[in-house]
Amino acid sequence: MSYYFTDALESLTSVARVQQQQVFERWMELDTQLTELRRDRERPSSFRLDAHLDVILRCIEDEQSGFISDQGDIRKGGALWLQISLSKQWLFSTYELFRTTVEKSTCLEGTTGTQFCQPKSKKCPRCNVLRVKQELSSFRIPLAKHEPAGCNDYKDSNFHSQMMFEKDGGSVGWKNQGYPSKINDKVVTSRRELSDFVLDALTANL
Numbered sequence: 001m002s003y004y005f006t007d008a009l010e011s012l013t014s015v016a017r018v019q020q021q022q023v024f025e026r027w028m029e030l031d032t033q034l035t036e037l038r039r040d041r042e043r044p045s046s047f048r049l050d051a052h053l054d055v056i057l058r059c060i061e062d063e064q065s066g067f068i069s070d071q072g073d074i075r076k077g078g079a080l081w082l083q084i085s086l087s088k089q090w091l092f093s094t095y096e097l098f099r100t101t102v103e104k105s106t107c108l109e110g111t112t113g114t115q116f117c118q119p120k121s122k123k124c125p126r127c128n129v130l131r132v133k134q135e136l137s138s139f140r141i142p143l144a145k146h147e148p149a150g151c152n153d154y155k156d157s158n159f160h161s162q163m164m165f166e167k168d169g170g171s172v173g174w175k176n177q178g179y180p181s182k183i184n185d186k187v188v189t190s191r192r193e194l195s196d197f198v199l200d201a202l203t204a205n206l
């Protein structure tokens, strides 16, 4: 019996954790903080699965960036399709973790649902998590539901988010179709930028 695929994945994961060690450690810190917010004593390390996916994608993005520098275009074929698919899965999975954490945590001022503290308090962890959740949602909804966020005009048809490829950074990117993006005013935001946004937005404030 050959273990080609599991051996390859083992190697991939190990190398990615080393190459992206700082990022991986930041995800660990975030994982701990979100777990505490959810008061989830039974599953303290569930998010590390998403952290692994993020560091693997960052390595792929770095290699795509290098390939573009060398060859003048992205590397196509199976690796690209897998990168696109994994990028989408990372977005979905990260969104679900933040959605669950919002629902299982408590606002410092008693706010619930989609409402924020009034006036907005940057020191409220639950509302910081809600901000990130909403930011991710504006990219997730077109991909997951085939309709723009907050729009009911596509019940009998399909709307498809425009996917782009960030040639400078080697990352997949999506067009924002919903909540106003808080990441500058860019129309297209890359997966890498969303990942940086998640890490910056929470590790700085929680």
Ligand SMILES: [Zn+2]
Residues within 6 Å of the ligand: 107, 108, 109, 110, 111, 116, 117, 121, 124, 125, 126, 127
């Ligand atoms: Zn709050």
